[in-house]
Amino acid sequence: MTHTQLSPQQKLELYYWMRLTRTFDDRMLALWKQGRGVGGTFSERGHEAIGVGAAYAMYPDDVVAPMHRDLGCYLLRGLSPRRIFANLLGRETGITRGRDANLHGMGDLEHGIIGFISHLPQSLPVALGVAMSFRYRHEARAALTFVGDGASSAGLFAEVLNMAAVFNAPLVIIVENNQYAYSTPLSQQTKVPDLVVRAAAYGLPGVTVDGNDVEAVYSVVRQAIDRARGGGGATLIEAKTMRMLGHAIHDGAEYVPRELLAEWEAKDPLRRYEGVLQQEGVADAVELSEIGERCQREIESAIEFAEDSPWPDPATVSEGVYAP
Amino acid sequence: MSETATNFGFTDAADDQDRQQMSYIAAISEALRLEMRRDENVLILGEDVGGEFGGAFKVTKGFEAEFGPERVLNTPLAELAFTGMANGMALMGLRPVVEVQFADFITTAFDSIVQFAATTHYRWGSAVPWVIRAPSDGGIRSGPFHSQNPEAWFVHTPGLKVVAPATPADAKGLLIAAIRDNNPVIYFESKPLYRSLKGYVPAGEYIVPIGKANLARQGDDISIITYGTQVREALKAAEQLAREDISAEVLDLRTLKPLDEEAILDTARKTGKVLIVHSANRMLGLGAEIAALIAERAFTWLDGPIYRLGGLDTPVPFSPPLEDAYRPNAAKIVQAAKELAAF
Ligand SMILES: Cc1ncc(C[n+]2csc(CCOP(=O)(O)OP(=O)(O)O)c2C)c(N)n1
Numbered sequence A: 001m002t003h004t005q006l007s008p009q010q011k012l013e014l015y016y017w018m019r020l021t022r023t024f025d026d027r028m029l030a031l032w033k034q035g036r037g038v039g040g041t042f043s044e045r046g047h048e049a050i051g052v053g054a055a056y057a058m059y060p061d062d063v064v065a066p067m068h069r070d071l072g073c074y075l076l077r078g079l080s081p082r083r084i085f086a087n088l089l090g091r092e093t094g095i096t097r098g099r100d101a102n103l104h105g106m107g108d109l110e111h112g113i114i115g116f117i118s119h120l121p122q123s124l125p126v127a128l129g130v131a132m133s134f135r136y137r138h139e140a141r142a143a144l145t146f147v148g149d150g151a152s153s154a155g156l157f158a159e160v161l162n163m164a165a166v167f168n169a170p171l172v173i174i175v176e177n178n179q180y181a182y183s184t185p186l187s188q189q190t191k192v193p194d195l196v197v198r199a200a201a202y203g204l205p206g207v208t209v210d211g212n213d214v215e216a217v218y219s220v221v222r223q224a225i226d227r228a229r230g231g232g233g234a235t236l237i238e239a240k241t242m243r244m245l246g247h248a249i250h251d252g253a254e255y256v257p258r259e260l261l262a263e264w265e266a267k268d269p270l271r272r273y274e275g276v277l278q279q280e281g282v283a284d285a286v287e288l289s290e291i292g293e294r295c296q297r298e299i300e301s302a303i304e305f306a307e308d309s310p311w312p313d314p315a316t317v318s319e320g321v322y323a324p
Numbered sequence B: 001m002s003e004t005a006t007n008f009g010f011t012d013a014a015d016d017q018d019r020q021q022m023s024y025i026a027a028i029s030e031a032l033r034l035e036m037r038r039d040e041n042v043l044i045l046g047e048d049v050g051g052e053f054g055g056a057f058k059v060t061k062g063f064e065a066e067f068g069p070e071r072v073l074n075t076p077l078a079e080l081a082f083t084g085m086a087n088g089m090a091l092m093g094l095r096p097v098v099e100v101q102f103a104d105f106i107t108t109a110f111d112s113i114v115q116f117a118a119t120t121h122y123r124w125g126s127a128v129p130w131v132i133r134a135p136s137d138g139g140i141r142s143g144p145f146h147s148q149n150p151e152a153w154f155v156h157t158p159g160l161k162v163v164a165p166a167t168p169a170d171a172k173g174l175l176i177a178a179i180r181d182n183n184p185v186i187y188f189e190s191k192p193l194y195r196s197l198k199g200y201v202p203a204g205e206y207i208v209p210i211g212k213a214n215l216a217r218q219g220d221d222i223s224i225i226t227y228g229t230q231v232r233e234a235l236k237a238a239e240q241l242a243r244e245d246i247s248a249e250v251l252d253l254r255t256l257k258p259l260d261e262e263a264i265l266d267t268a269r270k271t272g273k274v275l276i277v278h279s280a281n282r283m284l285g286l287g288a289e290i291a292a293l294i295a296e297r298a299f300t301w302l303d304g305p306i307y308r309l310g311g312l313d314t315p316v317p318f319s320p321p322l323e324d325a326y327r328p329n330a331a332k333i334v335q336a337a338k339e340l341a342a343f
């Protein structure tokens, strides 16, 4: 595959966003272990290259409907770690002002982000609708969304793929095939381990990408987005990766074979990209660790901000149900 | 934040073998296990119910080992299809018990439930004897999509039965009754009660008939009519009210459809003052139907307006102060009851 040419500066940006995502995730997990969390939360560990690579491939006026493991996507689209952390902790300063939990509901149309609901895969038809609004207005813009291997079993997946093809919608759907849906392995989810083959059934192009290779993700998503923006229609992309931790914070994932995790640990998207950057002479270990420290500082200050933020005022609980 | 469950962090349901102090969730597991041992037509299906894992709340942990994967079907993520599949199985004489991972996700299966299952016997005389187990209710900081109480939609639907146990014994007895019933039954189990509520559960075959309410506490001044999680809150409130010389009766409905109308009317006529409480939002919740029933058939016995306490008419908020403002609890019940008693 021909990688769209990335400058050293862009490569460092990709690294920064992945590192920021990982740092956020690590610190979040630590906080929860210390009992400083509220409710449950999802780790995106192992998914950094997908969320970041895909969001980096978007143009500013594109719109994305991320799911629960796309922290990097939210960050890159401009939601600050502070507001996201405050959301996790249910504070007034969070994106949903305490209304919705963890990465749910973090929509912000200013940043081209559609808020996520738990019901899977509800983001798919919504993203299709966003794409259709672009088509309707003759705007050269694309909608991007994500779906898990598990959620791809739901009927909506088929319905949306079909409609996206029929309508030639400017839509990019990324299947994050992380081998598990909660405790259910891919083998119990589908008899066809390559989810991308479903594209053909609807007359859509399908592309498989190594979901742990950030530049590869960037590259295929960029091509699909360019195609969509140019009137070429929808694309299904399957990004193969591994959910490295439990389904959510409470889940120890004892059902995942340890060898499988070890195999994927060796393909860790962040470590791997560090290797690439050093090999290409884009950055040395010192520069990379400086980026790491910067991320650490940002996340620490985000946590401080979130923990110091006020709780929502219970008197406001009924506000906002209806648009004014 | 002591009330915060670090999400749904659950241990084994079946560990608790002490009959005097059996947890609500262990009672559910026990009912399922006994019914599966008794009748090979009973089988389980849903997301993550199989394997070592045994479901998001571990209700079916160990089931695959005992009953085999044929009777503990781990399904792909597709509620509409697997609930529709339960319709077909039930028509062929099986008794599927479907687990929706959270009651909130039951909407995904709506057509299979309210259009197919609910109308089939009326239209062409064939029974659809399945049970859907729906882990419901909040108060555990799980946000808008893991806290819902969608029972009213199903109570509104002719052809369904709906139950909502409030105690470990009823959790067992109503589940067995639901499995043996020849109709589609939705069994709303209370997540907040799963491990926090323990009590005596009779051994062996124990059936709580569908359609019979339980007078959980006798009183003279005011009737609190409720179900599910709020029964515990109502009983706490009644204790508090007793200390303030208000004698509250607590009626636990147990079955929401068909309603035990006589039990409702009896308590309303006895005390003349009725407070209806549920976690679900108030607007067109069960309280509305119960209030209408009392107004129609016990009007002359009433000594005050019928009060209702329920969730607010908002999505269920996540943040603790908002969720606390949203939900009824013992303190709010005490307050409303005192107001009503003074009327
Ligand atoms: C309609 C619906 N049913 C069930 C669930 C509960 N649930 C949440 S995530 C999940 C597994 C999702 O797996 P996958 O789509 O592969 O995404 P992943 O979590 O692996 O990223 C399940 C069953 C849900 N959110 N929505």
Ligand SMILES: [Mg+2]
Pocket (backbone or CB within 6 Å): A148, A149, A150, A176, A177, A178, A179, A180, A181, A182, A243
């Ligand atoms: Mg998955």
